[in-house]
Amino acid sequence: QVQLVESGGGLVQPGGSLRLSCTASGSMDGYFLTGWYRQAPEKQRELVATINKLDGTYYADSVKGRFAISRDNAKNTVYLQMNSLKPEDTAVYYCNQRNLRGEFFEYWGQGTQVTVSS
Numbered sequence: 692q693v694q695l696v697e698s699g700g701g702l703v704q705p706g707g708s709l710r711l712s713c714t715a716s717g718s719m720d721g722y723f724l725t726g727w728y729r730q731a732p733e734k735q736r737e738l739v740a741t742i743n744k745l746d747g748t749y750y751a752d753s754v755k756g757r758f759a760i761s762r763d764n765a766k767n768t769v770y771l772q773m774n775s776l777k778p779e780d781t782a783v784y785y786c787n788q789r790n791l792r793g794e795f796f797e798y799w800g801q802g803t804q805v806t807v808s809s
Contacts, residue, residue, distance in 0.1 A: 693718060693796075699711040703807055704809050713770075721792040723789045727740050729785070731779075757773065777807060783803065783805075786800040
């Protein structure tokens with residue numbers, strides 16, 4: 692089993708920055724990638740960014756150039772640095788980890804609220 696705990700959300704003004712953290716505990720066997728998703732009210736959950744075990748990264752077009760995903764292996768923590776935040780970035784942000792052990796196993800954190808408002 693894997694447990695994911697997110698932190699770092701909060702209220703920020705447009706143009707501001709936040710850094711989200713996702714710390715994993717439990718078995719890391721077959722670690723494949725970590726992703727950040729977000730879900731705004733009355734909208735579907737959408738993928739924001741991923742980082743895989745080879746440090747390859749992916750970003751949604753809506754956050755390219757503003758967000759950066761990174762990892763600290765010693766701390767089993769993945770970060771999402773969010774800059775130049777916009778009101779449309781307001782959402783609950785979720786951490787997702789996939790492990791591959793013959794098949795994919797998927798784990799989710801509890802989510803952290805990010806609100807961008809003046």
